[in-house]
Amino acid sequence: MSDSFPFSNSEQQRQWHQGIKDANRNNIFCHCRTCGYEWMDSIFDCACTRCNSKDIERISAWQFPDD
Ligand SMILES: [Zn+2]
Numbered sequence: 001m002s003d004s005f006p007f008s009n010s011e012q013q014r015q016w017h018q019g020i021k022d023a024n025r026n027n028i029f030c031h032c033r034t035c036g037y038e039w040m041d042s043i044f045d046c047a048c049t050r051c052n053s054k055d056i057e058r059i060s061a062w063q064f065p066d067d
Pocket residue numbers: 032033034035036037048049050051052053
């Protein structure tokens with residue numbers, strides 16, 4: 001059973017779970033119209049982390065089509 005487990009140790013498994021949690025928390029894709037910076041955030045009312053512009057295009061991750 002353990003032979004088919006995709007992770008060779010518990011540390012890799014922990015990091016994998018942490019990545020899933022981060023993806024669920026930061027699920028809003030933000031695109032700054034001022035400087036073009038793109039990042040993932042968890043809140044809609046955010047300013048650009050690079051130039052502090054409030055002119056942000058926001059797309060919820062759940063709106064992305066999954067192919
Ligand atoms: Zn910006």
